[in-house]
Amino acid sequence: MIDTIKRISGVNPRKCMKCGKCTASCPAFERMQFHPHQFVDMVENGRIHELMNSEGIDFCLSCFACVERCPRNVEPAKVIEAVRLAVVRQQGGAHLTPDEIPALLDDELPQQAITAAFRKYRK
Amino acid sequence: MQRVGVFVCWCGSNIAATVDVEKVAEVLAKEPGVVFSTNYQYMCSQAGQEMIQESIAKYNLTGVVICSCSPRMHENTFRKTCEKAGLNPYMVEIANIREQCSWIHKDKETATEKAVILGRAAIAKVHLNAPLTSGTSPVKKRALVIGGGIAGIQTALDIADAGFDVDIVEKEPTIGGKMTQIDKTFPTLDCAACILTPKMVDAAQNEKIHIYSYSEVSSVKGFVGNFKVTIKKKARYVDETKCTGCGLCTEKCPQKKVPNAFNLGLDNRRAIYIPFAQAVPKVATIDADYCTMLKSGKCGVCSKVCTAGAIDYTQKDAFIEQEYGAIVVATGFNPIKLDQYDEFAYSQSPDVVTSLEFERLMNAAGPTGGTLLRPSDGQHPHTIVFVQCVGSRCDDSKGKPYCSKICCMYTAKHAMLCREKYPDTDVYVFYIDVRTPGKNFDEFYRRAVEEYGVHYVKGMVGKVVPENGKLKVQASDLIGNQQLHIDADMVVLAAAIEPDKSARPLATMLTASMDTNDFFTEAHPKLRPVESPTAGIFLSGACQGPKDIPETVAQASAAAAKVIGLLNKDHLVCNPCTAQPDELMCNGCSSCEKVCPYGAITYVDKEFRGPNRTTLLRRVAQVNPAVCQGCGACTVACPSGAMDLKGFSNKQIMAEVDAICR
Secondary structure, X not given: OHHHHHHHHOOOHHHOXXXXXXXXXXXXXXXXXXXXXXXXXXXXXXXXXXXXXXXXXXXXXXXXXXXXXXXXXXXXXXXXXXXXXXXXXXXXXXXXXXHHHHHHOOOOOOHHHHHHHHHHOOO | OOOEEEEEEOOOHHHHOOOOHHHHHHHHOOOOOEEEEEEEOOOOOHHHHHXXXXXXXXXXXXXEEEEEOOHHHHHHHHHHHHHHOOOOHHHEEEEEOHHHHHOOOOOHHHHHHHHHHHHHHHHHHHOOOOOOOOOXXXXXXXXEEEOOOHHHHHHHHHHHHOOOEEEEEOOOOOOOHHHHHOOEEOOOOEEHHHHHHHHHHHXXXXXXXXXXXXXXXXXXXXXXXXXXXXXXXXOOOEOOOOOOOOOHHHHHOOOOOEEOHHHOOOOEEOOEEOOOOOOOOOOOEEOOOOOHHHHXXXXXXXXXXXXXXXXXXXXXXXXXXXXXXXXXXXXXXXXXXXXXXXXXXXXXXXXXXXXXXXXXXXXXXXXXXXXXXOOOOOOOOOEEEEEEEEOOOOOOOOOOOOXXXXXXXXXXHHHHHXXXXXXXXXXXXXXXOOOOOOOOHHHHHHHHHHOOOOEEEEOOEEEEEEEOOEEEEEEEEOOOOEEEEEEEOXXXXXXXXEEOXXXXXXXXXXXXXXXXXXXXXXXXXOOEOOEOOOOOEEEOHHHOOOOOHHHHHXXXXXXXHHHHHHHOOOEEEOOOOOEEEOOOOOOOOOHHXXXXXXXXXXXXXXXXXXXXXXXXXXXXXXXXXXXXXXXXXXXXXXXXXXXXXXXXXXXHHHHHHHHHHO
16 A cells, blocks of 8 residues: 555655655645644555545645645655545445446536546446 | 786675685686786785785786775785885786675676686786886975865964965955854854954964955966966955055945945945955955946045055956965855745845844844844844754755755854843744754753753744734644744744855866865765865865864864975875877877866977988977876877877777777
């Protein structure tokens, strides 16, 4: 799982020098159980499931302030994006089967959304 | 053919663990000309050296090949060993089977094979070696110190103390450097000016020291013991010999709106100025960028008020040529520009200052007369936030990769002084790590926390927003796991330090090497820390790496000791591996003269005997062996193959290549 998160995010947590400038920059600090510098630390220490199940990861605005200001180019926001993706992908079972798709189609729903949903929930 | 002896060293397990040394000695024994081949645990030991000497006598060796570590380590050792046994020291060749073989290979079989090949190449070369004799070159007994900060001053004082003449070249109108701008010094909190100005005066009064202020080095030629340097004395439009430093002109000049560089632009000065009261030399300088007289020809007030008649609007840059035996680089540092870190609002609010600006705001000779006032409204600040590591310890794309080393201590000093002078202020220091190695340094930092109540917060400031006369600081407190929001009156940024911009072009002139951060590199990071790899060039102070004052002074004195050691010699032994042209092959094209970095090559018209008793006049290259450093640039440039390097001739190199490819 650590490797998956590292691969999806492209983040090397070992570059972090634990200065906390990411957390200092974060506008969503109050609403998250864990904070940007902790995301990086939790990847490094294998606490991915704890992070996936924590409160408030969806409150990360992806404003990329932490990415922009990190002195060491660690990019914590990309970790949380990867974690959110992991959460979505672990839902289990097929939420959507190809047979269901024709029934869902209507003029207002962009086809892209269906393709995206199909891909996300495929596994 | 030479009678060659081969000596394979184990270097303990350094070589023997990866290379089958016995096999190497065995295989090399079959090479042509090899009359003796052996291996030993430590060739460089006394016993090893004696073994070489005995073998030279016993087998009547005329060439020696030693398979061991890099020639940088022990070439000299083995040359001396063989010289004592009566062999010319240049009949010794080293095959590097440690750094270039055992240390970089894992597989013993491959490494052994490579060691044999390297040994074979050295044997092929030694067959073509010729005995060489070193010449000598005289030493000019005068030193040049480039940069007149505390590093340059200390080096110059120590060299002068040993009885040698020293010139200091300083680009600013006064010597003293960054230390003149500093208020107090850690960890003792004594006043910087009080300990620096006596040294400045010492330098000025010392008969052996000549100060070229407001000057720059414009060219450097020559080599160790014999540098020829051109110094550019920039026009200051004031006759140094006449100016008494009374300062009347600096009061009467009508151009009042010149940013005062000494106070980092926090206040203004006149167009004619003396940087500060204790300047050395205490001579006025006209700032040509702002002087109305120089720009439009209308004014001349300073000239009218000067009773000494020292003002000279027609002064031009002057060039001085001087010869030196040694050159010391002491070009120092500067804080970096903060444009890249505008989350701290440095460009948005005058109340966000750098630490050096903060020094001026605390200094009695500074823009506020020593009372800490906010630059924006002149009010006392009540909450001050210090941010450490601004631009230091960054990824390459975000700033400097190194720790600037001095910031932790000066920030602790600033925080402590604030709390001492103004106990009603709240002082926060945001740190990543507090790095205080040094005598009485950590105690000093602990005092700031324990006795002075400075709030040290492990974390970083994320952003600073100027709002309604306050600076809204958003920061992290990692130990408290909280985000802090502080309404500050002032924010002080501990900006990273970088080498002075003049260092890079100077390094090119000196052919001295630098690292990627433009710090000068040492000849050896541990064992030769004050010498540049270029002979005769020495390093003093922060041009070599970030340093505080005690370290700078220690290094400055160390550099002086090295210079004194050099200047004490009447002659230097030259490297005999110099270039030599074959006059019959030389076509007089001047290619070699153009590429020679030392100016060792000249051309002469020489008579040669032609066919049928005629005489031909041909232009041919001549090498001055005392100047040639044996770099080999000319041998590569020569289109007709006339230039050869003694000890590294084209034939020898080709023989090595042949031996490797065999």
